[in-house]
Amino acid sequence: xxxxxxxxxxxxxxxxxxxxxxxxxxxxxxxxxxxxxxxxxxxxxxxxxxxxxxxxxxxxxxxxxxxxxxxxxxxxxxxxxxxxxxxxxxxxxxxxxxxxxxxxxxxxxxxxxxxxxxxxxxxxxxxxxxxxxxxxxxxxxxxxxxxxxxxxxxxxxxxxxxxxxxxxxxxxxxxxxxxxxxxxxxxxxxxxxxxxxxxxxxxxxxxxxxxxxxxxxxxxxxxxxxxxxxxxxxxxxxxxxxxxxxxxxxxxxxxxxxxxxxxxxxxxxxxxxxxxxxxxxxxxxxxxxxxxxxxxxxxxxxxxxxxxxxxxxxxxxxxxxxxxxxxxxxxxxxxxxxxxxxxxxxxxxxxxxxxxxxxxxxxxxxxxxxxxxxxxxxxxxxxxxxxxxxxxxxxxxxxxxxxx
Numbered sequence: 001x002x003x004x005x006x007x008x009x010x011x012x013x014x015x016x017x018x019x020x021x022x023x024x025x026x027x028x029x030x031x032x033x034x035x036x037x038x039x040x041x042x043x044x045x046x047x048x049x050x051x052x053x054x055x056x057x058x059x060x061x062x063x064x065x066x067x068x069x070x071x072x073x074x075x076x077x078x079x080x081x082x083x084x085x086x087x088x089x090x091x092x093x094x095x096x097x098x099x100x101x102x103x104x105x106x107x108x109x110x111x112x113x114x115x116x117x118x119x120x121x122x123x124x125x126x127x128x129x130x131x132x133x134x135x136x137x138x139x140x141x142x143x144x145x146x147x148x149x150x151x152x153x154x155x156x157x158x159x160x161x162x163x164x165x166x167x168x169x170x171x172x173x174x175x176x177x178x179x180x181x182x183x184x185x186x187x188x189x190x191x192x193x194x195x196x197x198x199x200x201x202x203x204x205x206x207x208x209x210x211x212x213x214x215x216x217x218x219x220x221x222x223x224x225x226x227x228x229x230x231x232x233x234x235x236x237x238x239x240x241x242x243x244x245x246x247x248x249x250x251x252x253x254x255x256x257x258x259x260x261x262x263x264x265x266x267x268x269x270x271x272x273x274x275x276x277x278x279x280x281x282x283x284x285x286x287x288x289x290x291x292x293x294x295x296x297x298x299x300x301x302x303x304x305x306x307x308x309x310x311x312x313x314x315x316x317x318x319x320x321x322x323x324x325x326x327x328x329x330x331x332x333x334x335x336x337x338x339x340x341x342x343x344x345x346x347x348x349x350x351x352x353x354x355x356x357x358x359x360x361x362x363x364x365x366x367x368x369x370x371x372x373x374x375x376x377x378x379x380x381x382x383x384x385x386x387x388x389x390x391x392x393x394x395x396x397x398x399x400x401x402x403x404x
Contacts, residue, residue: 005270007102008281008404011044012371014264015209017359018122019224024261025122026211029058030065032263032364033072033118039207040114040265041076048077050277052110054084055100057093057117059362060124060145061086068118090153091326091389092290092397093117094264094366099399101268102285111273116265117364121146123261146259153393154295164298164392165241168251168329171299175335179250182330183235185344186255186356189327193226193353201352201379205371225258225359255330257355264367271404281404282374286384287312288399299332301396302388303339309398310386317341321382323348324373326365326389327355336390351376365389366397377403 015036018024024032033056041048056069065071070084089096094117101113126142150163160166171177196202208221240249241256267279274281289308293301302325310316317323317340327333327350337344352358352372355365369387377385388398 004106005108007105007268007285008271008274009098009283009285009370009374009401010267010269010274010279010281011040012205012264012266012282012367012374013040013043013207014205014368014371015207015262016220017223017225017361017368018220018261020259021122022224022261023211023218023220024120024209026213027120027209027261028064028123029061029118029120029263030068030071030075032120032209032261033068033116034075035209036118036207036263036265037072037076037114037116040267044267044279046267046277048079049081050112051078051082051114052112053104054078054082054114054116055097056084056086057088057097057363057366058086059088059090059093059119060121060149062125069116072116088363089395089397090391090393091328091360091362092366092391092395093363094368095370095387095389095397095399096366098266098268098367098370099288105268105270112267112269114265115268115367116263117367118263119361119363120261121259121361150392158295158394160295162242162245164328165251165256167296167298168256168331169242169246169249170296171335172250172331175338177331177334181334181344182250182255183232185330185334186235187230187232188345189350189353189357190227190230192351193223193357194228196352197222197226201375205375223358225260226353226357251329251331255356257328257360260359260361262359262361262364262368264364264371266367266370282378283401284404286400286402291396293394293396295394298392298394299328299390300335300339301390301394302336302398303396305396305398306386306388309400313400315384315400320348320384320386321380322351322373322376322385324350324354324369324385324387326360326369328360328390330356332390373401
């Protein structure tokens with residue numbers, strides 16, 4: 001077997017993260033994907049004929065852009081020789097697109113691949129599977145893709161009637177994590193994200209997005225989700241989502257990730273090909289792993305996935321300079337930290353915020369995290385970083401990167 005080549009990440013960029021129904025809501029996932037891909041090409045001067053493949057992650061697709069990787073490539077002006085496809089590993093989709101790109105490069109199938117993730121949760125479809133067979137008696141039922149995806153991710157034998165929130169409450173009971181600790185963690189996330197915004201730390205990774213409206217167009221250049229006015233008092237006033245079912249419920253809109261809109265992309269190639277094209281590698285993929293867990297405990301998925309990825313890299317938690325753990329829920333993050341023996345306020349953990357503060361645009365999140373991580377690692381002068389997330393339906397995904 002031919003020896004695997006080294007895979008490096010170059011020029012990660014992202015759009016701002018928009019609130020649900022917010023400034024980016026008029027744009028489709030394809031619009032966002034095309035914008036970020038166009039910006040990537042403009043910033044790098046990458047010739048279109050150098051792109052072998054475009055991998056597009058999307059969790060809530062329609063058939064308006066099938067598959068989104070290929071359609072975004074064409075809409076961004078890449079030649080027809082740039083192929084593309086679409087993938088879905090729920091919350092891990094964006095990172096998986098990077099990992100798939102790396103595998104294609106490592107094995108010599110491709111020399112340069114663009115990995116992107118895009119999601120417009122504001123435009124997630126309502127759908128029916130019944131209309132094509134004729135109208136059923138009574139009424140035609142439309143399903144909300146957002147709710148349906150959360151309820152059905154565990155399949156027939158692992159139904160999730162309370163969605164991901166219900167599984168978060170399972171971890172709350174198991175790890176005995178109280179509401180105050182969750183709210184304090186959420187406040188920390190917002191403070192770190194707001195501080196990063198104020199310092200200009202996100203400026204290098206962001207590409208502005210022009211949104212058309214009746215008066216012309218509005219340019220969106222900053223994340224909408226971080227809140228400078230967040231306080232423990234305001235968080236404490238929020239009602240738990242499952243309060244009617246469980247008087248001890250603790251998960252609220254304030255200590256959980258948002259529903260968001262965004263896109264992010266990066267180039268994955270070899271060091272030699274990067275040099276030929278004038279690209280500057282920022283990260284090298286060291287190892288990665290995926291793990292399956294009980295769907296009702298899906299939030300703990302990063303623990304076994306990270307254990308495998310770190311073992312394959314010959315590293316431990318103490319060797320890491322940055323830990324990017326997606327904040328699906330504060331309680332889920334805290335359960336993972338308890339398993340790892342990492343403090344809630346560890347400065348290595350999400351130094352610039354994460355899902356609770358920046359937002360969680362499902363399939364875009366993994367590439368958004370990678371984009372932020374790449375700059376964090378360089379700014380801090382660190383060597384190794386871990387990116388990991390839980391995945392609805394009972395999976396965890398983790399990857400170890402080294403600063404180049």
